[in-house]
Amino acid sequence: MAGHTKSNIAAAPGDPELASEASGRESYDRHLLLDHVVRPEDASQRERFEAVARTLRDFLTQRWLLTQQTHDRENPKRVYYLSMEFLIGRTLINNIINLGVEPYVRKELRTDPRQDWSEVVETEPDAGLGNGGLGRLAACFIESLATLQIPAMGYGLRYEYGIFRQAIENGYQIEQPDHWLAQPDPWEVCQPRQTVQVPVACRFELHDGVLRAVPGYATHLLGVPYDRPVVGYGGQTINTLRLWGASSPDHFDFGEFSSGDFVGAIVDRILAETVTRVLYPDDSTRAGQALRFVQEYFLVCCSLADIVARFRRTNDDWGLLSEKVAIQLNDTHPAMAVGELMRLLLDEAKLGWDEAWELTVETLAYTNHTLLPEALEKWPVRFFELVCPRLLEIVYEINRRFVADVQQRYPDDHPRASRMSVIEDSGERQIRMANLAIVGSHSTNGVAQIHSDLLRTRVVADFAQMFPERFNNKTNGVTPRRWLLAANRDWAGLITESIGDAWITDLSELRQLLPLADDQTFRSRFRQTKQSAKERFADWLRTTTGQVVDPETIFDSQIKRIHEYKRQLLNILHVIVLYNRLRSDPSISIPPRTFFFAGKAAPAYRLAKLIIKLINNVGRVIDEDPVSRGRIKVVFVPNYNVSLAERLIPATDVSEQISTAGYEASGTGNMKFMMNGALTIGTRDGATIEMAEEAGEENFFLFGLNAEQVANSRQWYSPHWHYENEPETRDALDLIFNDHFSRDEPGIFTPIRESLLDHGDFFMHLADLSSYAEAQQQLGELYADPDAWTRKAIINVAGSGKFSSDRTIAEYAAEIWNAVPCPID
Ligand SMILES: *Cc1c(COP(=O)(O)O)cnc(C)c1O
Numbered sequence: 001m002a003g004h005t006k007s008n009i010a011a012a013p014g015d016p017e018l019a020s021e022a023s024g025r026e027s028y029d030r031h032l033l034l035d036h037v038v039r040p041e042d043a044s045q046r047e048r049f050e051a052v053a054r055t056l057r058d059f060l061t062q063r064w065l066l067t068q069q070t071h072d073r074e075n076p077k078r079v080y081y082l083s084m085e086f087l088i089g090r091t092l093i094n095n096i097i098n099l100g101v102e103p104y105v106r107k108e109l110r111t112d113p114r115q116d117w118s119e120v121v122e123t124e125p126d127a128g129l130g131n132g133g134l135g136r137l138a139a140c141f142i143e144s145l146a147t148l149q150i151p152a153m154g155y156g157l158r159y160e161y162g163i164f165r166q167a168i169e170n171g172y173q174i175e176q177p178d179h180w181l182a183q184p185d186p187w188e189v190c191q192p193r194q195t196v197q198v199p200v201a202c203r204f205e206l207h208d209g210v211l212r213a214v215p216g217y218a219t220h221l222l223g224v225p226y227d228r229p230v231v232g233y234g235g236q237t238i239n240t241l242r243l244w245g246a247s248s249p250d251h252f253d254f255g256e257f258s259s260g261d262f263v264g265a266i267v268d269r270i271l272a273e274t275v276t277r278v279l280y281p282d283d284s285t286r287a288g289q290a291l292r293f294v295q296e297y298f299l300v301c302c303s304l305a306d307i308v309a310r311f312r313r314t315n316d317d318w319g320l321l322s323e324k325v326a327i328q329l330n331d332t333h334p335a336m337a338v339g340e341l342m343r344l345l346l347d348e349a350k351l352g353w354d355e356a357w358e359l360t361v362e363t364l365a366y367t368n369h370t371l372l373p374e375a376l377e378k379w380p381v382r383f384f385e386l387v388c389p390r391l392l393e394i395v396y397e398i399n400r401r402f403v404a405d406v407q408q409r410y411p412d413d414h415p416r417a418s419r420m421s422v423i424e425d426s427g428e429r430q431i432r433m434a435n436l437a438i439v440g441s442h443s444t445n446g447v448a449q450i451h452s453d454l455l456r457t458r459v460v461a462d463f464a465q466m467f468p469e470r471f472n473n474k475t476n477g478v479t480p481r482r483w484l485l486a487a488n489r490d491w492a493g494l495i496t497e498s499i500g501d502a503w504i505t506d507l508s509e510l511r512q513l514l515p516l517a518d519d520q521t522f523r524s525r526f527r528q529t530k531q532s533a534k535e536r537f538a539d540w541l542r543t544t545t546g547q548v549v550d551p552e553t554i555f556d557s558q559i560k561r562i563h564e565y566k567r568q569l570l571n572i573l574h575v576i577v578l579y580n581r582l583r584s585d586p587s588i589s590i591p592p593r594t595f596f597f598a599g600k601a602a603p604a605y606r607l608a609k610l611i612i613k614l615i616n617n618v619g620r621v622i623d624e625d626p627v628s629r630g631r632i633k634v635v636f637v638p639n640y641n642v643s644l645a646e647r648l649i650p651a652t653d654v655s656e657q658i659s660t661a662g663y664e665a666s667g668t669g670n671m672k673f674m675m676n677g678a679l680t681i682g683t684r685d686g687a688t689i690e691m692a693e694e695a696g697e698e699n700f701f702l703f704g705l706n707a708e709q710v711a712n713s714r715q716w717y718s719p720h721w722h723y724e725n726e727p728e729t730r731d732a733l734d735l736i737f738n739d740h741f742s743r744d745e746p747g748i749f750t751p752i753r754e755s756l757l758d759h760g761d762f763f764m765h766l767a768d769l770s771s772y773a774e775a776q777q778q779l780g781e782l783y784a785d786p787d788a789w790t791r792k793a794i795i796n797v798a799g800s801g802k803f804s805s806d807r808t809i810a811e812y813a814a815e816i817w818n819a820v821p822c823p824i825d
Pocket residue numbers: 087131132133136559560561640641642645666667668669670672
């Protein structure tokens with residue numbers, strides 16, 4: 001890679017070779033030759049991608065080391081972000097941009113006439129080590145931590161199989177394995193010397209294809225670190241994302257638990273490696289399987305051992321732990337950290353209980369991500385007994401002391417103590433992981449204001465009364481480097497041309513766009529960037545999936561996990577309402593619109609999968625009906641992932657954020673659309689409320705019941721009333737139930753009927769359908785006035801500055817972690 005002159009980026013430290021203009025191409029050729037034993041002219045696309053990535057990694061290595069050396073020398077407070085998911089997506093283009101070397105990379109690769117730059121970028125697999133928002137948040141956070149130069153490390157698992165690849169066959173979701181590591185990943189660096197031992201109190205055996213834990217054979221797993229560079233914007237700080245891969249010791253003690261069974265020992269090894277084989281594909285619902293439990297335990301054990309070892313290298317006083325270490329738990333998945341940190345402080349450091357407890361609580365902090373009761377994790381005590389009995393012992397003692405505290409503070413309130421207990425005693429004994437996380441940490445935060453409020457007042461009200469000072473809000477954000485600068489080059493370029501480039505690291509600068517909302521030239525240039533993004537997307541869609549869309553229509557997108565609470569059903573019901581209007585009077589005017597849907601359903605979530613089928617079938621029927629063809633169109637884009645989001649969001653005019661109020665903790669997709677100039681139609685839920693505050697409600701299309709109304713109308717809400725009294729609602733439902741969209745598979749949508757009518761429509765689709773249709777009507781009318789529309793779109797972008805993850809991370813650093821930047825010179 002070439003040297004560069006941009007002043008805020010350090011020259012490749014101490015590497016004159018890499019800093020010379022010619023060397024980037026040389027390094028690239030060398031990697032092709034030496035890594036793949038292939039002549040540059042014979043190299044495959046994949047080999048070229050790897051060579052480019054490796055050249056870039058060579059370039060950043062010294063800086064990466066310098067970051068570590070500086071942190072070791074300065075001994076600052078470090079932040080550790082523990083997450084079972086990091087939904088990274090592609091890395092190459094973002095590293096190039098954050099390192100500030102794009103012009104050189106482009107220039108040098110252009111000297112190779114066989115090199116199609118965009119194809120090289122597309123060749124990189126999308127690292128899908130997460131399900132959705134929670135995992136993507138973790139990825140945005142570590143990027144912001146590096147950009148803000150905070151000494152930080154992400155800890156996660158190196159799943160060999162990420163989130164499944166989704167194919168659509170006959171309208172149905174088909175899950176295919178995502179073996180993203182089938183070819184070596186050029187970004188990861190294995191660090192075998194820092195391998196960690198994870199004690200496990202049982203042995204795993206295969207019986208008829210089922211993994212069983214057999215008690216009584218204490219053994220251990222190995223956690224092998226695989227490090228990935230996390231490049232901050234400007235290339236100053238390069239932090240590390242450390243993903244643990246599971247392995248087993250090379251030399252089994254055959255005598256200990258088997259009769260010199262060589263094959264059995266190999267099988268054990270293979271079983272050990274299954275621990276990090278695959279990501280659980282459940283979003284907002286808990287899997288509950290034993291293997292998932294072991295995964296969570298494995299992440300916690302490996303990460304805490306690593307954190308404590310690093311702390312001990314530079315500090316000999318355990319009392320400094322919480323001054324030097326902050327550990328953030330991304331949801332309850334790593335909440336075993338409460339017990340495991342206590343175990344380390346009691347058993348290894350030999351501290352007394354009180355000191356160990358104080359350090360644990362001061363070091364840990366917990367982020368809650370959901371208001372869905374079925375997503376609150378509970379683990380059977382039985383699992384703890386089998387895998388980590390010492391941890392269980394400690395959790396019991398934590399709880400014994402805690403319940404005694406509760407009883408002392410509320411002596412006359414017995415139900416309270418059993419509500420708050422970390423242990424659930426009804427039925428099979430279980431550990432309530434959220435209770436454990438709240439009791440064992442000094443901070444519990446929600447991810448948007450309304451979510452934090454509902455947490456405090458409803459979900460864990462008992463805890464908020466007992467520890468009011470622990471509860472706080474940190475509204476989510478997304479990194480503007482990936483979601484604006486890299487994903488939408490034209491729009492980012494126009495912004496920079498108009499207000500300078502300070503917005504890249506201070507998104508509140510976008511406020512300066514406000515006066516330009518009234519500037520005719522700026523508006524028309526905004527429209528040009530949007531139009532070309534739509535055309536690019538239409539081209540890409542046609543060449544990759546064969547689906548044809550018209551970029552002259554409104555692009556309306558609902559892209560997110562498929563879930564009842566997110567209400568893709570509400571969206572498709574409205575489409576059917578429009579279709580019925582066209583059927584009854586083809587002469588009415590409806591602005592031509594393309595409704596994009598994308599998202600994966602958990603493989604075991606039958607109703608969500610049926611919703612995918614309904615969307616696809618509605619799309620097909622509407623396409624085939626002359627009355628609707630060319631006027632409204634429904635497109636289900638398969639395999640939603642980060643790369644697809646990066647493509648579709650810049651091309652979108654209308655962002656659908658229509659969850660049942662009170663159920664979307666924050667949302668982050670909503671923010672990505674806002675900074676890319678889409679208008680939002682949405683409910684008063686999650687961060688959408690704060691987005692509307694920032695942009696002004698008059699620039700939003702808000703509709704439907706608010707969270708309080710949803711809660712208050714539960715007792716008397718009747719979906720039947722809407723069916724009987726709203727003709728458009730009834731006609732839309734009847735069309736589904738009369739098999740208009742399922743002629744060749746009659747009756748398949750019965751479960752949707754049951755959910756909406758017979759089982760009470762828990763997510764209140766029918767309650768909101770008419771006000772949704774009304775808001776859509778107004779939106780369509782506004783679109784007919786391009787200047788009025790564009791004005792609002794620009795005002796929205798100008799108001800999106802709050803939703804940078806830099807702002808979120810700055811708040812965590814100041815209010816939870818007490819961490820400050822540690823500049824690398
Ligand atoms: C941003 C993002 C999400 C989260 O979207 P929501 O609309 O907030 O649920 C999920 N998946 C991917 C790939 C994303 O980029």
